[in-house]
Amino acid sequence: MSAASAAYIKLAEYYFRCRDKAAELPSKQDLVRYWSGIGFILDGVRYVAPLDEVSEILKVPPYTRVPGVLSWMKGVANVRGRLMTVMDLTGFLDKISTLQERRRRLLVIDEGDLYTGLAVDEVLGMQHFPVDGFMAEPPAADESVTPYTRGAYMRDGELWAVFSLFQLADDPRFLQVARTG
Numbered sequence: 724m725s726a727a728s729a730a731y732i733k734l735a736e737y738y739f740r741c742r743d744k745a746a747e748l749p750s751k752q753d754l755v756r757y758w759s760g761i762g763f764i765l766d767g768v769r770y771v772a773p774l775d776e777v778s779e780i781l782k783v784p785p786y787t788r789v790p791g792v793l794s795w796m797k798g799v800a801n802v803r804g805r806l807m808t809v810m811d812l813t814g815f816l817d818k819i820s821t822l823q824e825r826r827r828r829l830l831v832i833d834e835g836d837l838y839t840g841l842a843v844d845e846v847l848g849m850q851h852f853p854v855d856g857f858m859a860e861p862p863a864a865d866e867s868v869t870p871y872t873r874g875a876y877m878r879d880g881e882l883w884a885v886f887s888l889f890q891l892a893d894d895p896r897f898l899q900v901a902r903t904g
């Protein structure tokens with residue numbers, strides 16, 4: 724037998740052995756699609772903001788208070804040469820945060836002319852949820868938050884409402900920070 728024939732026979736053996744073993748493997752794996760967002764805590768409740776609505780996460784920077792504005796508009800900060808308004812999301816929703824301001828974080832919206840940091844109690848980083856776990860009509864939530872939520876995900880027995888920062892930014896009450904009367 725020639726060397727070429729021996730090599731061919733060896734390759735044929737490998738082929739048949741691989742084919743026999745491959746029959747035991749699953750022909751198709753179940754693919755699970757995930758939705759991702761930025762998790763955060765506000766008034767002790769877990770929320771998740773769509774990833775494309777949060778441009779960055781910051782510590783609360785030093786800011787300058789602005790006279791004549793509502794209490795939840797904390798001030799204006801210089802962030803890398805840009806003026807950013809610093810808003811207290813908890814205060815806007817008529818809630819009170821017990822955390823010191825230096826422990827809180829900002830979720831930053833950078834959309835068109837709006838460059839705003841929203842102070843939340845804690846940022847939990849990226850969160851991933853199976854797409855098929857989305858609930859368009861979640862159980863009733865806090866009425867002050869409901870206008871800004873778009874469904875929810877359930878994971879490990881905990882409900883994570885999807886909080887839309889863009890819906891919040893479209894609310895005329897949010898953009899009207901001047902104290903009247």
